[in-house]
């Protein structure tokens with residue numbers, strides 16, 4: 001099957017590697033001049049790693065990452081963790097994003113990835129789909145996968161009126177810095193005052209990733225580092241998180257990543273006869289559940305399995321859509337419950353409920 005994938009981010013590259021391993025003739029169209037990854041590290045759960053195992057790169061991904069035992073803290077620095085769940089509900093693999101995308105690109109085959117190739121739309125025919133590029137070129141395929149992120153062009157055409165919306169006042173700041181005197185093991189994530197969250201995790205022996213977030217952040221003033229520091233001050237009382245404040249203070253301004261969070265609304269459909277959405281293009285979520293990428297990798301596995309089961313592309317895509325929209329209805333409920341948690345203990349409880357649900361109900365095909 002000739003499969004074109006719009007978007008060479010984490011999920012597009014995973015889908016390409018996965019479908020290629022299942023015998024598809026794959027072409028990835030990426031608008032950027034190189035394969036890249038916005039962000040520092042990404043937390044991946046076992047449901048994502050299973051798909052990497054299937055593709056044959058699970059061991060390499062685990063070798064480049066670091067197992068992180070998650071801990072939440074309250075504003076006094078007191079650790080809180082939901083009880084009654086086994087260890088797997090509190091543990092993920094933190095992987096450096098650029099290295100992961102590099103490994104995926106090598107697995108797909110760099111010659112199958114066309115750079116500087118911006119998809120502008122498509123025309124669907126009964127026997128094939130024509131994919132239109134900004135250059136004026138056109139590619140013909142049996143299947144088009146829209147893995148082009150939150151601002152997806154493919155989604156704009158497939159589901160008109162589905163523009164991503166700002167998640168009111170939700171902002172995230174993060175950076176990777178040389179490791180210092182902070183706690184080396186596990187995450188330190190404080191659920192702070194004024195709807196802030198923040199902390200850090202060791203990405204590798206020599207590097208730590210810090211992150212600070214706030215729901216309903218007021219006006220943003222000063223440099224990116226000032227804005228992150230403002231939120232870090234709100235996290236906790238004196239003494240707790242001096243290490244985080246030091247880390248942010250010594251981060252060069254240009255190394256601070258700032259994101260305004262965008263959400264993709266629930267969609268009436270994810271597919272047509274020869275087009276399917278996948279990853280953030282289908283379900284851009286708030287990062288407070290740290291699972292959008294993991295669930296996008298799940299999408300890739302389910303899509304591969306549905307296509308392999310046949311009997312034809314349209315039936316397979318309908319089955320994929322049904323499975324994924326049902327799952328994401330529940331993901332959205334969990335995400336809202338975590339977002340509305342009133343303090344650290346409730347946040348930890350609801351987060352564990354979500355991760356336990358995600359892992360125990362994950363597709364295995």
Ligand SMILES: Cc1cc2nc3c(=O)[nH]c(=O)nc-3n(C[C@H](O)[C@H](O)[C@H](O)COP(=O)(O)OP(=O)(O)OC[C@H]3O[C@@H](n4cnc5c(N)ncnc54)[C@H](O)[C@@H]3O)c2cc1C
Pocket residue numbers: 006007008009010011012013029030031032041042043044117118119120147148149150151152153172259278279280281287290291292293294295296
């Ligand atoms: C602060 C933050 C922290 C997060 N932490 C986690 C975490 O710990 N764990 C987790 O699982 N998830 C996490 N996520 C979510 C995760 O980052 C995303 O779900 C994931 O990166 C989505 O991957 P994607 O490939 O679908 O989209 P993207 O990574 O956005 O890739 C889309 C690609 O498509 C390309 N593109 C766009 N338009 C076009 C076009 N018209 N033509 C061609 N190419 C195009 C883009 O250049 C890009 O390369 C986090 C998100 C944020 C913001």
